[in-house]
Amino acid sequence: MGTLDGRIALVTGAGSGLGRASAHALAAAGARVLVTDLNGDTAEGTATSIRETGGTAVARVHDIADEGAWAEVVAAARAEFGAPVTALHNNAALTIGPVMDRDRDPLHLDLDAWNASLSVTLTGSALGCKHVLPGMLEVGAGSIINMSSTRGVTGATWRMSYNTAKAGIVGLTRTVAVHYGAQGIRCNAIVPGVFDTPALRGGIPRERVREVERSHLTNRLGRPEELGNAVVFLASDLSSFITGAVIPVDGGQSAFSEGLAPAISRGIED
Ligand SMILES: NC(=O)c1ccc[n+]([C@@H]2O[C@H](COP(=O)([O-])OP(=O)(O)OC[C@H]3O[C@@H](n4cnc5c(N)ncnc54)[C@H](O)[C@@H]3O)[C@@H](O)[C@H]2O)c1
Numbered sequence: 648m649g650t651l652d653g654r655i656a657l658v659t660g661a662g663s664g665l666g667r668a669s670a671h672a673l674a675a676a677g678a679r680v681l682v683t684d685l686n687g688d689t690a691e692g693t694a695t696s697i698r699e700t701g702g703t704a705v706a707r708v709h710d711i712a713d714e715g716a717w718a719e720v721v722a723a724a725r726a727e728f729g730a731p732v733t734a735l736h737n738n739a740a741l742t743i744g745p746v747m748d749r750d751r752d753p754l755h756l757d758l759d760a761w762n763a764s765l766s767v768t769l770t771g772s773a774l775g776c777k778h779v780l781p782g783m784l785e786v787g788a789g790s791i792i793n794m795s796s797t798r799g800v801t802g803a804t805w806r807m808s809y810n811t812a813k814a815g816i817v818g819l820t821r822t823v824a825v826h827y828g829a830q831g832i833r834c835n836a837i838v839p840g841v842f843d844t845p846a847l848r849g850g851i852p853r854e855r856v857r858e859v860e861r862s863h864l865t866n867r868l869g870r871p872e873e874l875g876n877a878v879v880f881l882a883s884d885l886s887s888f889i890t891g892a893v894i895p896v897d898g899g900q901s902a903f904s905e906g907l908a909p910a911i912s913r914g915i916e917d
Contacts, residue, residue, distance in 0.1 A: 649677025650883040660739025662689025664844030672875025674702030683709035711771030717778040731782025734882040737772040742846035764808035791834040824891030833890035840897030842869035864899025
Protein backbone atom coordinates (compact mmCIF):
# COMPACT_ATOMS: atom_id res chain seq x y z
CA MET A 648 0.00 0.00 0.00
CA GLY A 649 1.30 3.46 -0.89
CA THR A 650 0.74 6.44 1.40
CA LEU A 651 -1.37 8.08 -1.33
CA ASP A 652 -3.40 5.13 -2.58
CA GLY A 653 -6.76 6.34 -3.88
CA ARG A 654 -5.77 10.01 -3.97
CA ILE A 655 -6.14 12.18 -7.05
CA ALA A 656 -3.25 14.60 -7.52
CA LEU A 657 -2.77 17.49 -9.94
CA VAL A 658 0.72 18.85 -10.55
CA THR A 659 1.25 22.01 -12.62
CA GLY A 660 4.40 22.69 -14.59
CA ALA A 661 5.03 18.95 -14.41
CA GLY A 662 6.68 18.67 -17.80
CA SER A 663 10.04 19.72 -16.40
CA GLY A 664 12.29 20.01 -13.38
CA LEU A 665 10.77 19.83 -9.92
CA GLY A 666 7.19 19.37 -11.09
CA ARG A 667 8.17 16.34 -13.13
CA ALA A 668 9.96 14.84 -10.12
CA SER A 669 6.99 15.53 -7.83
CA ALA A 670 4.54 13.97 -10.28
CA HIS A 671 6.71 10.85 -10.35
CA ALA A 672 6.96 10.78 -6.54
CA LEU A 673 3.20 11.19 -6.07
CA ALA A 674 2.48 8.41 -8.55
CA ALA A 675 5.05 6.13 -6.92
CA ALA A 676 3.25 6.70 -3.60
CA GLY A 677 -0.02 5.51 -5.17
CA ALA A 678 -1.73 8.70 -6.34
CA ARG A 679 -3.38 8.96 -9.72
CA VAL A 680 -1.82 12.06 -11.23
CA LEU A 681 -3.02 14.68 -13.68
CA VAL A 682 0.20 16.05 -15.16
CA THR A 683 -0.26 19.54 -16.59
CA ASP A 684 2.07 21.99 -18.31
CA LEU A 685 1.96 24.86 -20.77
CA ASN A 686 4.07 22.58 -22.93
CA GLY A 687 1.88 19.63 -23.92
CA ASP A 688 4.78 17.55 -25.24
CA THR A 689 6.73 17.67 -22.00
CA ALA A 690 3.57 17.02 -19.97
CA GLU A 691 2.89 13.95 -22.10
CA GLY A 692 6.53 12.91 -21.63
CA THR A 693 6.14 12.95 -17.86
CA ALA A 694 2.81 11.09 -17.93
CA THR A 695 4.23 8.47 -20.29
CA SER A 696 7.29 7.87 -18.11
CA ILE A 697 5.05 7.52 -15.03
CA ARG A 698 2.91 4.93 -16.82
CA GLU A 699 6.06 3.10 -17.98
CA THR A 700 7.10 2.72 -14.34
CA GLY A 701 3.70 1.30 -13.33
CA GLY A 702 1.99 4.48 -12.15
CA THR A 703 -1.24 6.13 -13.25
CA ALA A 704 -1.03 9.49 -14.99
CA VAL A 705 -2.63 11.48 -17.78
CA ALA A 706 -1.41 14.73 -19.31
CA ARG A 707 -3.17 17.96 -20.20
CA VAL A 708 -2.00 21.23 -21.75
CA HIS A 709 -2.68 23.93 -19.18
CA ASP A 710 -1.85 27.61 -18.84
CA ILE A 711 -2.20 28.30 -15.11
CA ALA A 712 -2.79 32.01 -15.76
CA ASP A 713 -6.00 31.14 -17.64
CA GLU A 714 -8.98 30.63 -15.35
CA GLY A 715 -10.97 28.76 -18.00
CA ALA A 716 -8.09 26.30 -18.35
CA TRP A 717 -8.19 25.62 -14.60
CA ALA A 718 -11.90 24.77 -14.80
CA GLU A 719 -11.14 22.37 -17.66
CA VAL A 720 -8.27 20.49 -16.04
CA VAL A 721 -10.02 20.10 -12.69
CA ALA A 722 -13.08 18.72 -14.51
CA ALA A 723 -10.82 16.50 -16.62
CA ALA A 724 -9.23 15.01 -13.49
CA ARG A 725 -12.63 14.13 -12.07
CA ALA A 726 -13.82 12.69 -15.38
CA GLU A 727 -10.64 10.66 -15.82
CA PHE A 728 -10.29 9.32 -12.27
CA GLY A 729 -13.90 9.45 -11.00
CA ALA A 730 -13.25 11.61 -7.93
CA PRO A 731 -12.18 15.17 -7.12
CA VAL A 732 -8.58 16.33 -6.89
CA THR A 733 -7.48 16.03 -3.24
CA ALA A 734 -3.82 16.96 -3.70
CA LEU A 735 -2.79 20.02 -5.70
CA HIS A 736 0.86 20.84 -6.20
CA ASN A 737 0.92 24.42 -7.46
CA ASN A 738 4.41 24.07 -8.89
CA ALA A 739 4.43 26.00 -12.19
CA ALA A 740 5.99 29.44 -12.32
CA LEU A 741 7.50 31.77 -14.88
CA THR A 742 11.13 30.89 -14.26
CA ILE A 743 13.12 31.51 -17.43
CA GLY A 744 12.75 33.06 -20.87
CA PRO A 745 12.79 36.46 -22.55
CA VAL A 746 10.21 37.97 -20.20
CA MET A 747 12.15 36.94 -17.13
CA ASP A 748 15.32 38.39 -18.64
CA ARG A 749 13.64 41.80 -18.31
CA ASP A 750 12.71 41.17 -14.66
CA ARG A 751 15.37 43.22 -12.88
CA ASP A 752 15.41 45.79 -10.07
CA PRO A 753 12.88 48.41 -8.89
CA LEU A 754 14.51 51.23 -10.85
CA HIS A 755 14.14 49.23 -14.07
CA LEU A 756 10.71 47.75 -13.41
CA ASP A 757 9.43 46.46 -16.74
CA LEU A 758 5.64 46.47 -16.54
CA ASP A 759 5.17 43.67 -19.08
CA ALA A 760 7.60 41.42 -17.21
CA TRP A 761 6.02 42.34 -13.87
CA ASN A 762 2.49 41.61 -15.08
CA ALA A 763 3.46 38.36 -16.80
CA SER A 764 5.38 37.12 -13.80
CA LEU A 765 2.69 37.99 -11.25
CA SER A 766 -0.15 36.66 -13.40
CA VAL A 767 1.52 33.27 -13.90
CA THR A 768 3.40 32.66 -10.68
CA LEU A 769 1.04 34.22 -8.12
CA THR A 770 -2.36 34.55 -9.78
CA GLY A 771 -2.00 31.15 -11.45
CA SER A 772 -1.46 29.51 -8.05
CA ALA A 773 -4.40 31.39 -6.52
CA LEU A 774 -6.65 30.24 -9.35
CA GLY A 775 -5.54 26.69 -8.71
CA CYS A 776 -6.62 26.97 -5.07
CA LYS A 777 -9.97 28.43 -6.12
CA HIS A 778 -10.71 25.64 -8.58
CA VAL A 779 -9.73 22.61 -6.46
CA LEU A 780 -11.38 23.87 -3.26
CA PRO A 781 -14.98 22.97 -4.21
CA GLY A 782 -14.05 19.31 -4.78
CA MET A 783 -11.98 19.21 -1.57
CA LEU A 784 -14.86 20.75 0.40
CA GLU A 785 -17.18 18.16 -1.12
CA VAL A 786 -15.10 15.28 0.28
CA GLY A 787 -13.93 17.14 3.39
CA ALA A 788 -10.23 16.58 2.69
CA GLY A 789 -7.43 18.00 0.65
CA SER A 790 -3.85 19.20 0.62
CA ILE A 791 -2.56 22.13 -1.41
CA ILE A 792 1.18 22.45 -1.74
CA ASN A 793 2.36 25.78 -3.08
CA MET A 794 5.83 26.58 -4.31
CA SER A 795 7.61 29.60 -2.87
CA SER A 796 11.39 30.19 -3.00
CA THR A 797 14.16 31.39 -0.73
CA ARG A 798 13.87 34.53 -2.87
CA GLY A 799 10.31 34.94 -1.55
CA VAL A 800 11.21 34.75 2.12
CA THR A 801 14.48 36.69 2.20
CA GLY A 802 15.59 39.92 0.61
CA ALA A 803 17.02 39.26 -2.82
CA THR A 804 18.32 41.35 -5.69
CA TRP A 805 17.35 41.01 -9.34
CA ARG A 806 14.14 39.39 -10.62
CA MET A 807 12.00 41.66 -8.48
CA SER A 808 8.67 40.41 -9.80
CA TYR A 809 9.64 36.76 -9.27
CA ASN A 810 10.74 37.51 -5.70
CA THR A 811 7.52 39.44 -5.06
CA ALA A 812 5.34 36.69 -6.53
CA LYS A 813 7.08 34.10 -4.36
CA ALA A 814 6.52 36.27 -1.27
CA GLY A 815 2.85 36.49 -2.30
CA ILE A 816 2.72 32.68 -2.39
CA VAL A 817 3.39 32.72 1.36
CA GLY A 818 0.41 35.01 1.92
CA LEU A 819 -1.77 32.93 -0.37
CA THR A 820 -0.80 29.77 1.51
CA ARG A 821 -1.65 31.16 4.93
CA THR A 822 -4.90 32.67 3.68
CA VAL A 823 -6.14 29.36 2.25
CA ALA A 824 -5.01 27.52 5.39
CA VAL A 825 -6.87 29.98 7.64
CA HIS A 826 -10.10 29.71 5.68
CA TYR A 827 -10.39 25.94 5.27
CA GLY A 828 -8.45 24.23 8.09
CA ALA A 829 -11.64 23.29 9.95
CA GLN A 830 -13.02 21.64 6.80
CA GLY A 831 -10.11 19.21 6.51
CA ILE A 832 -8.16 21.14 3.90
CA ARG A 833 -4.51 21.91 4.51
CA CYS A 834 -2.35 24.35 2.59
CA ASN A 835 1.42 24.62 2.94
CA ALA A 836 4.26 26.25 1.04
CA ILE A 837 7.61 24.72 0.22
CA VAL A 838 10.66 26.98 0.10
CA PRO A 839 13.13 25.17 -2.15
CA GLY A 840 16.82 25.84 -2.04
CA VAL A 841 18.58 25.59 -5.37
CA PHE A 842 17.85 22.39 -7.24
CA ASP A 843 19.48 21.05 -10.32
CA THR A 844 16.81 21.82 -12.96
CA PRO A 845 16.61 23.52 -16.37
CA ALA A 846 15.60 26.76 -14.60
CA LEU A 847 18.85 26.73 -12.65
CA ARG A 848 20.92 26.03 -15.72
CA GLY A 849 19.17 28.85 -17.58
CA GLY A 850 19.44 31.33 -14.70
CA ILE A 851 22.94 31.00 -13.28
CA PRO A 852 26.19 31.03 -15.27
CA ARG A 853 27.95 27.66 -15.26
CA GLU A 854 30.99 29.05 -13.40
CA ARG A 855 28.77 30.16 -10.53
CA VAL A 856 27.22 26.74 -9.94
CA ARG A 857 29.96 25.62 -7.53
CA GLU A 858 29.49 28.82 -5.54
CA VAL A 859 25.75 28.17 -5.34
CA GLU A 860 26.37 24.60 -4.24
CA ARG A 861 28.47 25.90 -1.37
CA SER A 862 25.65 28.21 -0.24
CA HIS A 863 23.86 25.09 1.05
CA LEU A 864 24.88 23.46 4.32
CA THR A 865 24.82 20.20 2.37
CA ASN A 866 27.48 21.63 0.02
CA ARG A 867 25.51 20.54 -3.01
CA LEU A 868 22.39 21.35 -5.00
CA GLY A 869 19.11 19.65 -4.25
CA ARG A 870 18.09 16.63 -6.26
CA PRO A 871 14.59 16.95 -7.73
CA GLU A 872 13.51 13.66 -6.14
CA GLU A 873 14.26 15.18 -2.71
CA LEU A 874 11.66 17.85 -3.43
CA GLY A 875 9.27 15.11 -4.55
CA ASN A 876 9.66 13.37 -1.19
CA ALA A 877 8.54 16.55 0.61
CA VAL A 878 5.54 16.90 -1.71
CA VAL A 879 4.46 13.32 -0.99
CA PHE A 880 4.79 13.96 2.76
CA LEU A 881 2.67 17.13 2.57
CA ALA A 882 0.08 15.45 0.34
CA SER A 883 -0.26 12.51 2.72
CA ASP A 884 -1.77 12.00 6.16
CA LEU A 885 1.76 11.80 7.57
CA SER A 886 1.55 15.63 7.67
CA SER A 887 -2.05 15.75 8.96
CA PHE A 888 -1.27 18.35 11.67
CA ILE A 889 0.75 20.63 9.40
CA THR A 890 -1.05 23.52 7.71
CA GLY A 891 -0.27 27.16 7.03
CA ALA A 892 3.41 26.24 7.22
CA VAL A 893 6.25 27.60 5.12
CA ILE A 894 8.71 24.75 4.95
CA PRO A 895 12.31 25.00 3.71
CA VAL A 896 13.49 22.10 1.59
CA ASP A 897 16.77 23.81 1.01
CA GLY A 898 19.77 21.89 2.29
CA GLY A 899 19.96 24.42 5.12
CA GLN A 900 20.44 27.36 2.76
CA SER A 901 18.06 29.59 4.75
CA ALA A 902 19.47 28.48 8.13
CA PHE A 903 22.37 30.91 7.93
CA SER A 904 22.92 34.37 6.54
CA GLU A 905 26.39 34.26 4.99
CA GLY A 906 26.90 33.10 1.45
CA LEU A 907 23.40 33.12 0.07
CA ALA A 908 23.34 36.70 -1.21
CA PRO A 909 26.78 36.62 -2.86
CA ALA A 910 26.20 33.24 -4.45
CA ILE A 911 22.80 33.85 -5.94
CA SER A 912 22.70 37.58 -6.52
CA ARG A 913 26.09 37.94 -8.16
CA GLY A 914 25.50 34.84 -10.22
CA ILE A 915 22.43 36.28 -11.85
CA GLU A 916 23.67 39.87 -12.15
CA ASP A 917 27.01 39.12 -13.81
N1 LIG B 1 14.85 24.83 -9.37
C1 LIG B 1 15.09 25.52 -8.28
O1 LIG B 1 16.21 25.51 -7.78
C2 LIG B 1 13.98 26.30 -7.62
C3 LIG B 1 14.30 27.08 -6.51
C4 LIG B 1 13.28 27.79 -5.88
C5 LIG B 1 11.98 27.69 -6.36
N2 LIG B 1 11.72 26.92 -7.44
C6 LIG B 1 10.33 26.85 -7.90
O2 LIG B 1 10.00 25.50 -8.18
C7 LIG B 1 9.07 25.44 -9.26
C8 LIG B 1 9.60 24.56 -10.37
O3 LIG B 1 10.84 25.08 -10.79
P1 LIG B 1 11.73 24.31 -11.86
O4 LIG B 1 13.12 24.64 -11.51
O5 LIG B 1 11.33 22.91 -11.99
O6 LIG B 1 11.34 25.13 -13.18
P2 LIG B 1 11.28 24.70 -14.72
O7 LIG B 1 11.45 25.95 -15.49
O8 LIG B 1 12.18 23.53 -14.97
O9 LIG B 1 9.79 24.18 -14.87
C9 LIG B 1 8.72 25.08 -14.85
C10 LIG B 1 7.60 24.45 -15.66
O10 LIG B 1 6.49 25.32 -15.61
C11 LIG B 1 5.93 25.38 -16.90
N3 LIG B 1 5.19 26.63 -17.05
C12 LIG B 1 5.68 27.87 -17.28
N4 LIG B 1 4.68 28.75 -17.40
C13 LIG B 1 3.52 28.04 -17.25
C14 LIG B 1 2.14 28.39 -17.30
N5 LIG B 1 1.75 29.65 -17.54
N6 LIG B 1 1.22 27.42 -17.10
C15 LIG B 1 1.62 26.13 -16.89
N7 LIG B 1 2.91 25.75 -16.85
C16 LIG B 1 3.84 26.70 -17.04
C17 LIG B 1 7.10 25.28 -17.85
O11 LIG B 1 6.68 24.86 -19.14
C18 LIG B 1 7.97 24.26 -17.13
O12 LIG B 1 7.66 22.95 -17.53
C19 LIG B 1 8.81 26.89 -9.67
O13 LIG B 1 7.71 27.38 -8.95
C20 LIG B 1 10.08 27.59 -9.19
O14 LIG B 1 9.88 28.96 -8.99
C21 LIG B 1 12.69 26.23 -8.09
